[in-house]
Structures are given as structure tokens and as C-alpha cells.
Amino acid sequence: MPPRLSPLTTGLSAAITHRRLAGVLWLGLVFSALPAWVAFGPLFAPIDQGPFRESLLRGWDSWAFLSFLGVFPRETGIAFAAVGTSLVLSVLLDLLLTTGAVRVLLSGLPRPALRRTVAEGAALFRPVVWAFARYTVSLAFWIGLLVAGPVFLLGKIAGKDAAPNGALATFGLVWAVVASLAVAANVNLRFSLARIALATGQAANARGAYRAAKKVLREARPHAAGLWLFWLVLGLAIQAAFTALGVAMNPATSAGIAALVVVRQLGFWIFAMTRIGYQASLLRFAELKRPLPPLPLAHPFPPAPEEEASTAA
Amino acid sequence: MSSRVLAAAAVLGLFLPVLPAQALPAPRKIVDYDIRATLDDSRRELKGHETLRWTNPSDVPVAELKLHLYWNAFRNNRSTFFRESGGRLRGDQADEAEGFGSIDLTSMTRDGADLLPAARFESPDDGNRDDRTVLSVPLGSPVAPGETIALEIAWTSRIPRVFARAGYVRDFYMFGQWYPKVAVFEPRGRRRRAEPGWNAHQYHANSEFYADWGDYRVALTVPERYVVASAGALVKESREGGRKTLVFEQASVHDFAWSADPRFVVREDLFDPEKDLPAGELARAAKLLGRSEADLRAGFRPVKLRYYMQPDHAGQWTRYADAQKWALAWFGLYAFPYPYAQSSCVDPPEDGTGAMGMEYQTIFTGGTMRALGNWPLNGIREPEMIVIHEFGHGWWYGLVASNEFEESWMDEGINSFTEYEMMDRRYGGIARFPLGARIGSFDLGRIQTIRAREVDRLATPSWGFAPDAYGRNSYARAATAIDQIRRTLGEEAFWRAFRAWAERWRFDHPTTEDFLDAFRPAAEGKLETLFRETWYGNGTTDYAVTRVSSTEARPFEGYDDEGNRVTAPKKASGRKPPPGEKARAAKRYESVALVSRTGTIPLPVTIVLSFENGSTWRTTWDGKAPWLRLRTTYGSRLARAEVDPDRRIVLDANPWNNARYAGEKQGPSAAAKVRAYALHGVQILLSSLWLLR
CATH class of the missing domain: 2.60.40.1730 (tricorn interacting facor f3 domain)
Incomplete structure (x- = not known):
């Protein structure tokens, strides 16, 4: 990474240049959604044989939606179980692939993106899972301490007979939002920087990685939080834009449905680019705070011909 | 005459209006x-x-x-x-x-x-x-x-x-x-x-x-x-x-009810028929009811509206007022105008939800939460729904004063029906979400009806329902059953009978039979089973297309009426038939659709057969037999059979079996579309987790 760039610029640059890497994350998203996709097949099959086919091709149908839930509750339940499976799969895949992506970003060797990302992520999977476990405990702890606890205390101070939505309750609500964001930012940054510490070899296990992350965050927490917030807002904006676009498309032809899928997947891919950008920003941020050691790749694949050329150049 | 006789004479005079054949001018x-x-x-x-x-x-x-x-x-x-x-x-x-x-x-x-x-x-x-x-x-x-x-x-x-x-x-x-x-x-x-x-x-x-x-x-x-x-x-x-x-x-x-709170923020408004009676609705009502607009306008009068709001809900009083003005207009057109000069709406606090949504005469309680005042939750029309429902009780327990104990459906059911109608017409349903999805009020009532496990007679005393059956039967199922009357009779016949019934029983105490009697002349016997199986029974109904087939008709073969042996022409391969021969050789298809009814409520229903060449054939079945087979020989293959395409059988327990395709589906797949959207929903959920770690 060029040393002159700021973390934000580095992230934006990486988001655009490492499109293949974003594609790998997108593939992970697609793969983890497969259980749900498979379950949706038989779940929605009655639509094409039933009375709502035409109306659903036209758009939203309140009665189709409600009666579907009423007539197929068991099938819907099974589909929800599949969505749960997708959720678990997605967490595990994300741990694998994002870690691999960080290693690829560090290596500066973007190809072969998929194989390298999977291989690098697999090498660090175990300590990253431990770090993630610490993340979840940490998240629960800090949310309990800084959000649920104060809100509960405010409720106690207000008393049983306090009017709803009074000054204390309103303050509690604002506090809950702000504190939740602060906790989310802090816990997220600690975990992400710990992953970087693992990826750069600065720590061999989750505990050491978290210690390293703490050092990096020290004195520069607002800067890091700003980075997190930037990428959060950008990500949400992209999600919102593509979701609205997808809904507006409301296709009624096979080609339209295909176009809808393409557009939405494009949206998720762009969204994945923001994740790459965020990780690259954090890498640069960590590098500025603490110069990174040379990176021995876990699985040094032979470089592709054009990479050779670019390396030589 | 003795005083006793005088008293008897006075009593006879007094009781002349006890059993009125006509509507009472006053209670x-x-x-x-x-x-x-x-x-x-x-x-x-x-x-x-x-x-x-x-x-x-x-x-x-x-x-x-x-x-x-x-x-x-x-x-x-x-x-x-x-x-x-x-x-x-x-x-x-x-x-x-x-x-x-x-x-x-x-x-x-x-x-x-x-x-x-x-x-x-x-x-x-x-x-x-x-x-x-x-x-x-x-x-x-x-x-x-x-x-x-x-x-x-x-x-x-x-x-x-x-x-x-x-x-x-x-x-x-x-x-x-x-x-x-x-x-x-x-x-x-x-x-x-x-x-x-x-x-x-x-x-x-x-x-x-x-x-x-x-x-x-x-x-x-x-x-x-x-x-x-x-x-x-x-x-x-x-x-x-x-x-x-x-x-x-x-x-x-x-x-007579009242409420007190030092925190009430009072807002006042006026229902002015001159400006609050929607012109479009007036015209619609005049057409449906067969009355002149001037006649419908005549009974309206201004009504002072007061809203006693909690401070944290004060901004939502306009939502209450909008809903109440709409209700005043709608009831005035389709039932009869509000006869009192004022109405008060109490907004209970959020820790007093037990007091929310209650009806009393000339005063009722609304119900909202602070969160419902802001996007995106302000698309949930619960405050409007509660106002329309509770204020509506002013007609259905108040002015048409049924006995809620013994016939709870006459209060809650009729009121839910009018509430659904008003919510769907004014707000497009109970909820509208940012991305275009909405939930219709009648739809929500219907799904509660067809999902009800504890189906009971509607005409049951409120304390006599099977456990957990009161709510669904008195509210949603009764409202859906009334909607079924409407969809069977048609809009004009229904609303004319409905308004006539409401006007007749204003200031009086009707029974279930009085209500059903109002629709009998227009129904001409079509609804008796519905009345019996729904108001006095726990009947259900489900129409389904159970079988659809379409095969190429075989040419005549065998002996004709003259005793001649006729054999089917052999297919000529590799030769184009001349034009005349082509017309004679046009294919015909034998198509069969089997439509069945399970349950105990037969209702007249429409069946539509759609053919591959785009033509359709529409027929009506009285629904009395358990099944009906439709057989046709036509120059195009049958693509699809559908029962109740206009969604008139609102008591249908399973609408998803109402259509069936003869062969492989043609054209775009709605299932693929829904599946794509559902997948995107899952992907949004999964990828949003990226934002957290």
C-alpha cells in the first residue's frame, strides 16, 4: 500500500481496485444464502399453480401474502429454519473469507482471489473464531453494561409511577441509541483490528490479537470510530438504494426477473466492495499506528503471468 | 273508569311506540x-x-x-x-x-x-x-x-x-x-x-x-x-x-363515561359537513344507495371534536381527527348521521393500555404510542384504526343499541366490518410500509377467520364461546361473514339493505334475526345456508379446482348413424395439407375441469376456464353439489381453471387451491419472482451482519 494515503483514501481505493476480492465476499454471501434459496423453491412453488400468480406478477398482493402465511404455516416454518441455517453459515463464511481478504490485501497479490482468500482465511480460521467468540461476549457485556444497565437504572430512578416518555425515558432512549452505536463501533473495531493483528502475524492467538488491537486503538479511537461510521453509512446507503431499486423494478416478465436478480446481486457485490474498503482502511490505520512486519503468506500461490509483469515493472 | 283502567289505557297509549314498525325519530x-x-x-x-x-x-x-x-x-x-x-x-x-x-x-x-x-x-x-x-x-x-x-x-x-x-x-x-x-x-x-x-x-x-x-x-x-x-x-x-x-x-x-388527567393536552376541531364530507364518497354513496346527494347531505350537522392527548402524543391528534372526520362522513352516508353535537376522544397514557380502545357514548378512548408518530412506524395506522373502531361503536352499541352480552357479534362484528371498510377505503389498509407493501384490513380479518381453530356460532353469548373463540368469532369472523353477504348480494343491494337496517334500528334494540332479515329480500334464499351455518352454526367452506386436463380430441371412429364404418384419417407425414384441408384438420381438444366444495356453506361461485389461445369461458355454479365437472371440446387447449377469480368467497378456507393449470406453466414465473425477492431479503439480512463486525 502506498504510504502516503490516508486510511479513508486507502479504503476507497482498495474498494474500487480489489473488485475480485469483493466478488469473493459476494460469493460467500450467495453460498451462505443457498439453504434459504433451496428451501424457498418448494415453499413458493404453489404460487405458479395457484390463483395468485397473475396478481403477484403485477406486484404486491396483501391477501396473497397473508393467506400464504395462513395456509402454509408449516412450510413457512421450515423455510425460516433454513434462513437460520443460512445465518449461521454466513457468520462462519464471513469469518473465513474476510480474514482471507485481509491477508490478500496485505500481500498485494490479488490473484487467484478466491483460492488465495479461502486458503489464507483457513490458515487463521481457528484463532479468528476465538476472537469472534470474544467479540460476542464483549458485545453482550458492553451492551449490558452501557446500554441495558443505564436504561434500567433510569427506569428505576424515574420510578414505577413515572409518566411514559418523560424526560428520563427520552434521555434513556437517546442514550440507548448513542451508547449502542458507540459500543458497536468499539467492539467492532477491536475485533477487526484483532483480526488484522492475527493476519499480520503480530499475534498468534485471540488474546494476543485483542491486546495488539487495544494498543493500536489507544489515542486514536475517534479516528477509528470515524472510519467505522463512514463505511457503515456508505454501506447502509448502498443497501437502501439497491433495495429500493429492486422493489421499484417489480418485474412481470422472465427477462425482468432475471434483470432483478442481476441488479440485486450487483448491489450486494458493491456492498461487498465497501467491506473490502473498510478492511483496507483499518489495515492502513493499523499500519500508521504500528508499522506492519513483512508478511509471510501461509499459502504462497505462484503469481499469475500479469502479476509477474506488474511486479517486474 | 277506575284509576286502574285509566292506568291501563295510559299504558296502552304509552306502549304504542314500543314495537315500532318504523324507525324511531328519537329514543x-x-x-x-x-x-x-x-x-x-x-x-x-x-x-x-x-x-x-x-x-x-x-x-x-x-x-x-x-x-x-x-x-x-x-x-x-x-x-x-x-x-x-x-x-x-x-x-x-x-x-x-x-x-x-x-x-x-x-x-x-x-x-x-x-x-x-x-x-x-x-x-x-x-x-x-x-x-x-x-x-x-x-x-x-x-x-x-x-x-x-x-x-x-x-x-x-x-x-x-x-x-x-x-x-x-x-x-x-x-x-x-x-x-x-x-x-x-x-x-x-x-x-x-x-x-x-x-x-x-x-x-x-x-x-x-x-x-x-x-x-x-x-x-x-x-x-x-x-x-x-x-x-x-x-x-x-x-x-x-x-x-x-x-x-x-x-x-x-x-x-356515561369520563376521564381525568392533569397532563391532558386539549385540542379542538370541528366536523363541518360542508368541507369534511368528501365529494367523491358522497357521489359514490348516492349511486350505491340510489338516493340524491341532497338527501344524503340533509341529516349532517357540525360536530365539535375534542381530543384529550397525552403530552407525548400531542402531535398525533391530527391523525385522530382525520380518522374521526372520515368516520363521521362515512357513517353518515352508509348508516345515518351522528345525532349528537359533540364527541370527546381520550388518549390514554402508554402505561394505561388497559384503558385504550374503549367505546362509550359521545366519548371514547383512542390509543397510540410515541413511536407510531415517526417514520417508518407511522405507516402503521393503528391510531386511526382504533379511533374508527371505537368511535364506530357509537353506532353499533350506541345508536343501534344491540345487546352486547347476548349477541356480541352485533357490536364487535358489525363494527369490525365497518372499520375494515373505512380503513381500506381511506388508508389502503391497516399498514403501509415504505417499500410499497401494505396489509389490508379485510385481508387481516379474513386470515384470522380462516385460521380460527375455535369456530363457534356467531350468535353466542359473549361468555358462552369456546375458550379463546370469542375474539376471532365476534370480530373478524363476523365481519368476514357480513362481507360475504355483501359480495354475494353485490354492492348496491347490500348497502341499500344495510343503510335501511341501520336507519330502522337507530335508537332501538335489534337482534341477530333483525339484521339477517334486512338482507333476506335481496338474497332471495341464496343466503339462508350461510346464515344458518355461520350465525347459528360453525360451518366452513372451501372451494377448490381439484383436476384439470386437456387432451387432443380423437377423431370420430366407429359406426355412424347410418351404420357406416368410419375410420380415423391417417396422419400424412411430410406433406403440407392444402388450405381447405388444413381448416378441416384443425385440432380440437377435450378439456375437463373438476371443481369441488368441501365444508357446509354452499355459495354461488364463478368459474373461469382460460384457454391457450387467450379466450376464456366464464360460468356460475350454485355450489350446492359437492363437486362440478366442466367438460368442453374446443379448438384450443385448456390452460387453466379458476374458481372464484373475483375473490367473492371471502369465507373460503383455502384460497390457494382455487386455481390449477392444465400443463406446464407458460410465461413468467411468479414463484421465481417471489423467490428472488425472498432471497434478496435473506441476503440483506446476512450482509447487514457485515456492518456489525
């Missing part, structure tokens, strides 16, 4: 209340005195009076109300530490004679000896037909902590069913009654309304800091010693 006034009540908020106590004047409406002497002491429903956990509700109602739990309340008579006299010693509690509905909500009071001497007596009654009430309709939470008070109230003595013929007698019911978990009309004058004394919302109009206000006394009057009602 028959049986009762008159003059109430003085003082709120002691430090002791959570209310002391009251009332002069109750009651006229015997029947042609027989009445020796005892039945009084409702409904706050004794909250007296202890042995009351019928507690036993039925288990101390839990509409999601609220009774506070058994400080939640109990009661009403105790301290004196009751008639012409100076003390009536209390002989009074006794009774439980006409369930024989519960611990229930104290109906008091039978021997009157000493019987009340002659047409005679009016005056009772002086004093009482003290401990105010319950609100979890069901009435009571307090902090400084908020809701007073409904709060005074000793005389039950209804039904004369011969009232509600098709053969013999006169008392119609007195205990306070139940799910019902509390049935009373006689009269006039109310109520003086309320409260600490000065309270803002009081009350039924009726404020006619006098005085202050003394840190307390204020407010006098309210309301004529021609059968109920």
Missing part, C-alpha cells in the same frame, strides 16, 4: 340520571350520589329493580370477570397488589324507604356466588306499567388500577361503568321477547353493554389541577377550596 327514554361524584385522588376513591328515575316500560308491574355494580368485577379474584379473564385482558395483567377496586352502596332509598337491607346479589349468567356485579333490589311496592320511580343512591368506589377498561394509572383516571346503573327491563316484543322481564347480566371479561336510553346530568368534583374529559357538554363550572366542579349534560344516551 324512548326509560331512565334519567342526576349524578354528583367527587374524586379523592389521594385515596383513589370516588364518592357519589345519584337520583335515578326509572320508568316501567312494560305492561306488567315490576316488583324489583336490577342494578349493575360493575366495578365489583375488580373487587377480588373470585368475580366472574376475574375468573373468565384470569386477571389478564388484551395483553394487560391485573395488578393484584394494588389493582383491586370496588363499588359499595352506602344508601338506597325510594320515597324515604331504605331498600338496601332487602337487596341481594345474584348471578344470572353463571351462578357464581362470589360475583357482586348484579344487585337485585326489592322495591317494596311494585312499579306500575308506565309509572316512574325515583331512587336516591349513594356509593363509594375504590378505584382499580387500570388493566381492563376503567381505573387509574398515576394521575390518569378512566371512569366507565362507574355508577350504579339500572339494568334493562324488556317489555314484551323488545328484541323479540315473548314475555316481559329483566335483562341483567354480570360484568364479563368480554362484554358490558346493554342499557336503556335516558338523560344524564353529571356533576364531577375533582382537584383543580385535573383536566376532565367527559361525555356530554359542559354546562357549568365552579371552583372552591382547590377543587372544581364541572357539570355535564347529555340527553338521549344510555351510557
Whole structure:
């Protein structure tokens, strides 16, 4: 990474240049959604044989939606179980692939993106899972301490007979939002920087990685939080834009449905680019705070011909 | 003539209007209340005195009076109300530490004679000896037909902590069913009654309304800091010693409620028919009802609207007002105009949800939450729905005064039907979400109906339903059944009968049969099974297309009528037929569709056969047989058969089996589209987790 760039610029640059890497994350998203996709097949099959086919091709149908839930509750339940499976799969895949992506970003060797990302992520999977476990405990702890606890205390101070939505309750609500964001930012940054510490070899296990992350965050927490917030807002904006676009498309032809899928997947891919950008920003941020050691790749694949050329150049 | 004969003659004259064949111009006034009540908020106590004047409406002497002491429903956990509700109602739990309340008579006299010693509690509905909500009071001497007596009654009430309709939470008070109230003595013929007698019911978990009309004058004394919302109009206000006394009057009602809270933010508005009656709706109603717009406009009058808002909901009063003005317009067009000069809406606090969504005459409670005032939750139209529903009760328990105890569907069911109609027409349903999705009110009612496991007769006393069956049957299923009447009769016939029924029974007490009678002339017998199986039975219905096939018709083969052997022409391969021969050789297809009905409610239904060449064939089936086979030979293959394409069978238990395709689907796949959107939803969920770590 060029040393002159700021973390934000580095992230934006990486988001655009490492499109293949974003594609790998997108593939992970697609793969983890497969259980749900498979379950949706038989779940929605009655639509094409039933009375709502035409109306659903036209758009939203309140009665189709409600009666579907009423007539197929068991099938819907099974589909929800599949969505749960997708959720678990997605967490595990994300741990694998994002870690691999960080290693690829560090290596500066973007190809072969998929194989390298999977291989690098697999090498660090175990300590990253431990770090993630610490993340979840940490998240629960800090949310309990800084959000649920104060809100509960405010409720106690207000008393049983306090009017709803009074000054204390309103303050509690604002506090809950702000504190939740602060906790989310802090816990997220600690975990992400710990992953970087693992990826750069600065720590061999989750505990050491978290210690390293703490050092990096020290004195520069607002800067890091700003980075997190930037990428959060950008990500949400992209999600919102593509979701609205997808809904507006409301296709009624096979080609339209295909176009809808393409557009939405494009949206998720762009969204994945923001994740790459965020990780690259954090890498640069960590590098500025603490110069990174040379990176021995876990699985040094032979470089592709054009990479050779670019390396030589 | 003897005085007895004179009295009899007077009674006969009096009772001429008891069984009217025509609509009443005004209610028959049986009762008159003059109430003085003082709120002691430090002791959570209310002391009251009332002069109750009651006229015997029947042609027989009445020796005892039945009084409702409904706050004794909250007296202890042995009351019928507690036993039925288990101390839990509409999601609220009774506070058994400080939640109990009661009403105790301290004196009751008639012409100076003390009536209390002989009074006794009774439980006409369930024989519960611990229930104290109906008091039978021997009157000493019987009340002659047409005679009016005056009772002086004093009482003290401990105010319950609100979890069901009435009571307090902090400084908020809701007073409904709060005074000793005389039950209804039904004369011969009232509600098709053969013999006169008392119609007195205990306070139940799910019902509390049935009373006689009269006039109310109520003086309320409260600490000065309270803002009081009350039924009726404020006619006098005085202050003394840190307390204020407010006098309210309301004529021609059968109920009186009030509320007090120092935090109320009062907003006022006016329903002005000149500008609040939507022109489009007026024109629509005129067309449907076959009346002139001028005729429909005639009964409207301005109505003062007051909203007693919680400070944290104050901004939402416009939502209440919009919904109430719409309701005033709609009811005025499709039922009859609101006859009173004012209406008050109380907005209970969020920790007093038990008081939310309650109906009383000329006053009702709304219900909202702060979160519903902001995007994106403001697309949930619950505040509007509650206003329309509770204000609507002003017609269906108030002005068309059904007996909610015995026929709860007539209050909740008809009211839910009108609520669904108003919500769908005004707001497009109960909820609209940012991305274009919406939930229709009728749709929500239908799904509750077809998912109901505990289907019961609609015409069931409120306390007689199977466990958990009251809500779905009295509200959603009844509303859906009425919608079924509409969809069977058609809009014009239905609304004409509906408005005629409402006008006929305004200020009166109709029964289930009175309601069904209103539609019988237009139905010409088509609806009798629906009435029998729904109002007096637990019938269901489900139409389905169970089989569809379409095969190439085989050419004639065999002996014709002349005895000639005819053989099928052999297919010529590799040769184009000349034009004339091509026409003769055009293929024909034998198509069969089998439509079935399960369940016990046959209804006329439309069936549509759609062919691959785009043509359709539409027919009607009376639905009486268990199944119908449609067979056709046509020059195009049958693509699809559908029963009830216009969605008129709203009681259909499974709409998803209403259509079937003969072969592989043609064209775009809706399943693929829905699947794609569902997948995107899952992907949004999964990828959003990226934002957290």
C-alpha cells in the first residue's frame, strides 16, 4: 500500500481496485444464502399453480401474502429454519473469507482471489473464531453494561409511577441509541483490528490479537470510530438504494426477473466492495499506528503471468 | 273508569311506540340520571350520589329493580370477570397488589324507604356466588306499567388500577361503568321477547353493554389541577377550596363515561359537513344507495371534536381527527348521521393500555404510542384504526343499541366490518410500509377467520364461546361473514339493505334475526345456508379446482348413424395439407375441469376456464353439489381453471387451491419472482451482519 494515503483514501481505493476480492465476499454471501434459496423453491412453488400468480406478477398482493402465511404455516416454518441455517453459515463464511481478504490485501497479490482468500482465511480460521467468540461476549457485556444497565437504572430512578416518555425515558432512549452505536463501533473495531493483528502475524492467538488491537486503538479511537461510521453509512446507503431499486423494478416478465436478480446481486457485490474498503482502511490505520512486519503468506500461490509483469515493472 | 283502567289505557297509549314498525325519530327514554361524584385522588376513591328515575316500560308491574355494580368485577379474584379473564385482558395483567377496586352502596332509598337491607346479589349468567356485579333490589311496592320511580343512591368506589377498561394509572383516571346503573327491563316484543322481564347480566371479561336510553346530568368534583374529559357538554363550572366542579349534560344516551388527567393536552376541531364530507364518497354513496346527494347531505350537522392527548402524543391528534372526520362522513352516508353535537376522544397514557380502545357514548378512548408518530412506524395506522373502531361503536352499541352480552357479534362484528371498510377505503389498509407493501384490513380479518381453530356460532353469548373463540368469532369472523353477504348480494343491494337496517334500528334494540332479515329480500334464499351455518352454526367452506386436463380430441371412429364404418384419417407425414384441408384438420381438444366444495356453506361461485389461445369461458355454479365437472371440446387447449377469480368467497378456507393449470406453466414465473425477492431479503439480512463486525 502506498504510504502516503490516508486510511479513508486507502479504503476507497482498495474498494474500487480489489473488485475480485469483493466478488469473493459476494460469493460467500450467495453460498451462505443457498439453504434459504433451496428451501424457498418448494415453499413458493404453489404460487405458479395457484390463483395468485397473475396478481403477484403485477406486484404486491396483501391477501396473497397473508393467506400464504395462513395456509402454509408449516412450510413457512421450515423455510425460516433454513434462513437460520443460512445465518449461521454466513457468520462462519464471513469469518473465513474476510480474514482471507485481509491477508490478500496485505500481500498485494490479488490473484487467484478466491483460492488465495479461502486458503489464507483457513490458515487463521481457528484463532479468528476465538476472537469472534470474544467479540460476542464483549458485545453482550458492553451492551449490558452501557446500554441495558443505564436504561434500567433510569427506569428505576424515574420510578414505577413515572409518566411514559418523560424526560428520563427520552434521555434513556437517546442514550440507548448513542451508547449502542458507540459500543458497536468499539467492539467492532477491536475485533477487526484483532483480526488484522492475527493476519499480520503480530499475534498468534485471540488474546494476543485483542491486546495488539487495544494498543493500536489507544489515542486514536475517534479516528477509528470515524472510519467505522463512514463505511457503515456508505454501506447502509448502498443497501437502501439497491433495495429500493429492486422493489421499484417489480418485474412481470422472465427477462425482468432475471434483470432483478442481476441488479440485486450487483448491489450486494458493491456492498461487498465497501467491506473490502473498510478492511483496507483499518489495515492502513493499523499500519500508521504500528508499522506492519513483512508478511509471510501461509499459502504462497505462484503469481499469475500479469502479476509477474506488474511486479517486474 | 277506575284509576286502574285509566292506568291501563295510559299504558296502552304509552306502549304504542314500543314495537315500532318504523324507525324511531328519537329514543324512548326509560331512565334519567342526576349524578354528583367527587374524586379523592389521594385515596383513589370516588364518592357519589345519584337520583335515578326509572320508568316501567312494560305492561306488567315490576316488583324489583336490577342494578349493575360493575366495578365489583375488580373487587377480588373470585368475580366472574376475574375468573373468565384470569386477571389478564388484551395483553394487560391485573395488578393484584394494588389493582383491586370496588363499588359499595352506602344508601338506597325510594320515597324515604331504605331498600338496601332487602337487596341481594345474584348471578344470572353463571351462578357464581362470589360475583357482586348484579344487585337485585326489592322495591317494596311494585312499579306500575308506565309509572316512574325515583331512587336516591349513594356509593363509594375504590378505584382499580387500570388493566381492563376503567381505573387509574398515576394521575390518569378512566371512569366507565362507574355508577350504579339500572339494568334493562324488556317489555314484551323488545328484541323479540315473548314475555316481559329483566335483562341483567354480570360484568364479563368480554362484554358490558346493554342499557336503556335516558338523560344524564353529571356533576364531577375533582382537584383543580385535573383536566376532565367527559361525555356530554359542559354546562357549568365552579371552583372552591382547590377543587372544581364541572357539570355535564347529555340527553338521549344510555351510557356515561369520563376521564381525568392533569397532563391532558386539549385540542379542538370541528366536523363541518360542508368541507369534511368528501365529494367523491358522497357521489359514490348516492349511486350505491340510489338516493340524491341532497338527501344524503340533509341529516349532517357540525360536530365539535375534542381530543384529550397525552403530552407525548400531542402531535398525533391530527391523525385522530382525520380518522374521526372520515368516520363521521362515512357513517353518515352508509348508516345515518351522528345525532349528537359533540364527541370527546381520550388518549390514554402508554402505561394505561388497559384503558385504550374503549367505546362509550359521545366519548371514547383512542390509543397510540410515541413511536407510531415517526417514520417508518407511522405507516402503521393503528391510531386511526382504533379511533374508527371505537368511535364506530357509537353506532353499533350506541345508536343501534344491540345487546352486547347476548349477541356480541352485533357490536364487535358489525363494527369490525365497518372499520375494515373505512380503513381500506381511506388508508389502503391497516399498514403501509415504505417499500410499497401494505396489509389490508379485510385481508387481516379474513386470515384470522380462516385460521380460527375455535369456530363457534356467531350468535353466542359473549361468555358462552369456546375458550379463546370469542375474539376471532365476534370480530373478524363476523365481519368476514357480513362481507360475504355483501359480495354475494353485490354492492348496491347490500348497502341499500344495510343503510335501511341501520336507519330502522337507530335508537332501538335489534337482534341477530333483525339484521339477517334486512338482507333476506335481496338474497332471495341464496343466503339462508350461510346464515344458518355461520350465525347459528360453525360451518366452513372451501372451494377448490381439484383436476384439470386437456387432451387432443380423437377423431370420430366407429359406426355412424347410418351404420357406416368410419375410420380415423391417417396422419400424412411430410406433406403440407392444402388450405381447405388444413381448416378441416384443425385440432380440437377435450378439456375437463373438476371443481369441488368441501365444508357446509354452499355459495354461488364463478368459474373461469382460460384457454391457450387467450379466450376464456366464464360460468356460475350454485355450489350446492359437492363437486362440478366442466367438460368442453374446443379448438384450443385448456390452460387453466379458476374458481372464484373475483375473490367473492371471502369465507373460503383455502384460497390457494382455487386455481390449477392444465400443463406446464407458460410465461413468467411468479414463484421465481417471489423467490428472488425472498432471497434478496435473506441476503440483506446476512450482509447487514457485515456492518456489525
